[in-house]
Amino acid sequence: MSEIGVWITALTTLAIYSFLYRDNPFYKAAEYLLIGLTVGYSLVISVKTVLWPGLVLPLVGGDLAKIIPLVLGGLMIIRLVPKLTVWSRIPLAVIVGAGAGVSIPAMLKARILQQMGATVGHVASLNGIIMLVGVIATVMYFYFSREQKGILQPVAKIGTWYMMIFFGATFGYTVMSRVSLLIGRMEFLLGDWLHLLGG
Secondary structure: OOHHHHHHHHHHHHHHHHHHOOOOHHHHHHHHHHHHHHHHHHHHHHHHHHHHHHHHHHHHOOOHHHHHHHHHHHHHHHHHOHHHHHHHHHHHHHHHHHHHHHHHHHHHHHHHHHHHHHHHHOOOOHHHHHHHHHHHHHHHHOOOOOOOOOOHHHHHHHHHHHHHHHHHHHHHHHHHHHHHHHHHHHHHHHHHHOOOOOO
16 A cells, blocks of 8 residues: 555544544544445446446347336436336335345245254254254243243243343454454554554
8 A cells, every 4th residue: 555545544544533532523524435435436336337237238239128127227216306206116116026026035945944954953962952942942032922921931031041142242243343443453553554563
């Protein structure tokens, strides 16, 4: 990275971290810069990798089937005209319908069937038994059709403990990942920018 690039990166990093003190113009400027660059970059990538090769070039080449996505895309943009907003519901319905048709079977397989198979598939091992008990106890915690009395009460309590362990592990992982990012930024600021770190 060039010296100018290092300075720009360091100053924008400090501007972002200035929010730790309080909301200020430096943070706002860095935030707007990040959002603007992200939107601009995404727009250019979308045009170069999707619209141009997937729509414009095929239409120029005579592929008339591409008129359908062109019309649907135009109907999405027509939402900006208040009187014609009702027409934008057509492409939204197509997106929701196609998305549901593709995602529901995939999610059913990935989030239910494979999870069930993984839960009951390793019951012969101690880990499998612990996992099966955790799944049953956690499901019993969320079983609200009957009052949690009798056998349901201790099972739901075990489910609560499983969830607390899960939330604690997730929180610890999140903190560790954020600390890792902070260490990377500090190494950049103290090493690449200020040259205070050896090596």
